[in-house]
Amino acid sequence: MFGIPLFPDSASTVAADVDALYFFLVGVSGFFSILIASLIVAFAIKYRRRHVNEVGAQVQGGLLLEIAWTVIPFLITLVIFFWGAKVYFVMASPPAETLNIYVVGKQWMWKVQHIAGQREINQLHVPVGRPVKLIMTSEDVIHNFSIPAFRVKADVIPGRFVQIWFEPTKPGTYQIFCAEYCGTKHSGMTGEVVVMEPVEYQTWLSGGAPEGSLASTGERLFADLACNTCHRPDSRGRGPMLNNVFGKPVQLHDGSVVTADESYIRESILTPAAKVTAGYQPVMPAFQGLVSEEQLLALIEYIKSLSPPSEKAGQP
């Protein structure tokens, strides 16, 4: 309208759900705003003071009205609550089969690491029509990976992995913003998602990954850091065997059980004494400060690759 943009691109499966809720909320808000404004203006005119000593009718209140304007708004808010929760459950529940891509935020850029080995900075290439899961962490402060056209965002927090997922519906180029204030060049921490037809995406993917896949980088690192002296492919190592570990429950020495997901593997590399596998001594040195976030991703991807695809729930 008059050259003023009023509505953003809508380019993911969840965007339509969010927009439907948005229009409902705009309708509810518009209705009540106009109702209140009309009543105020009407009363202000109809009951305007006509002489200086005039007073209003001495009405104290009305119980039925009070109940009505307590219960009706309550019911409306319940509808919005359940609707908002329903949309959020979709956002928070990635499908079983996703294309996983790692993202590392740092002041002030986005580093993207594809499993096939490609690296990008401030760009993210994805295929259309396929669910994509971003596994993200930060090297320094809290950032936020936001793609308005997909209606998704999440804080990218140092020291842990966070995930978002989306399924692009339209090829094109869409804005990425850092939405959590992160210091001097916060407003420069932007980028773009390039959504491609599957065929083009395959071409792009085969275009160049000079160092090989992320898992193969991890395998080299695994040897360079001498991880393989204790974590051996047989059960004779001083550390637990890592084959077929990813995604499985792990019994800890204190009796509790954790799932070996990305966060657990990350923690076990950086601060191994925190959660020691039952039956092993806490002899592994801490790698906190010795491996970068990107090296961690490679190691994790290598450990994931040790679990055969057929048995890995949720992995492509």
Place this chain on the structure above:
Amino acid sequence: MAVELPPHHYLNDGFGIKSWLLTRDHKRIALLYLAAITVFFFIGGAFAVLIRLELATPAGDFVSDDTYNELFTMHGIVMVFFFLIPAIPAVLGNFLVPLQIGAKDLAFPKLNLLSWYIYIVGGLFTFYALITGGVDTGWTMYAPLSTKFSTTRIIPAALGIFITGFSSILTGLNFIVTIHRMRAPGMTWFKMPLFLWAIYATSLINILGTPVIAITVLLVAAERLLHFGFFDPSVGGDPVLFQHLFWFYSHPAVYIMVLPAMGVISELVAAFCRKPVFGYRFVAFSSLGIAVLGFLVWGHHIFVAGQSIYASLVFSLLSFLVAIPSAIKVFNWTATMYRGSVSWQTPMLYAIGFIGLFTIGGLTGLFLAAIGMDVHLTDTYFIIAHFHYIMVGGTIMGYLGGLHYWWPKISGRMYPEGLSKLSAGIIFIGFNLTFFPQFVLGYLGMPRRYHAYPPDFQVLNVLSSAGASILGVGYLLPMFYLAWSLRYGPAAGANPWGASGLEWETTSPPPTENFATTPIVTESPYNYPSPVVKHVA
């Protein structure tokens, strides 16, 4: 018949600088606060002007990125901690709590003066942080940016916030004790004006919530100085813990800002419709309801910060519940106008403006309480627009409306009616032009705290900046004409509005001891026709 100022009143009871700086009179302390918060308001406003100038063009070409980041940080810190939180309680509350309950002063007059000095010392620390380099973390001071990565003056600013917090705590304590112990004979809880219910609820939040922000900023300072691992994950801390602590105070703080304004609006609507507030008890208890529920919703600020989805669901539901008492208030104010004698004098224009803007601010809060919607909107300009509708459209409209309503009581003189109506209109138009486009910008996805932005967003930003210049004029006008009226305004008389309420039963300005004799209350607070109406010329 020409009205004249009474021969003896609190303003001519001593003239030297010491009679002000060592005063224990709640009315003079209110004026000390008025002077101080006005200074902070215009400092904070000047930062806003520079922010809107920068955002008139997409490129970051007016100030550097570091300067821009300091501008919005200092705008937030100054406006929140040194203007919005103290504005209505410390100025209007201080002036009115004893007058409205028929007391001579607050329960602890010396403590009241001490609160003002604590506020000033806190302000000086913040001012020191400002002139020695500023702070660039945003007023939210999220860790680990604030505890490790930022190189700016965080510790003095944090100390400023820490110190000023004690001023809020002591003032809250003073009000609570005063309202419990010093009500005039016959002034039962349900004969109290609704402004006092709002002040009481606000004081509860002040004494319960403020210690938490004090601890939080101390932890930030300790982590910066001594490298404790509270929040920094590289030494074993949790950065999201900071956000829980911060919002545990800072969400209730929104109600510290807006509840007193709601109390003012109840008074204005009753006085300018000459009618009891519709559903008095519902309005009174909704203030307490907001104060209690306000403590249970902080998690809606961190829906996208890795909070578990079940925690988010609970916080979402509770956030919707807090909308109900707010809605009750809006409906009751509107119903009060029905069959009223509605005056269009300036304070009523502010009250009507408040109801309109607060309604929009509250309704857009529903968008943000719905988790699936919040994910898209959080950290965008939608948030900025929403909370400015509540804090500026709500709190400042309430503050200015109250200041105009009680100005004859405070100063003994009337302000120019035509000019004040004009400025109320300018503020309403300027406000909407500034902040409504930001809702649209937010849905488009423009993140907050951006020094530069994509060119697509420019038209809406230009509208917003144009509105801000109108708004600025609207805020400057009252400062001039109110100051002018101190000397040249016609004497107001005890009750220029024909309003009910104990404060209108004494002279304008009141004597130092407020009332010649202790009033005995027999009527409900909004009892029209009150005896005084007949004396209106």
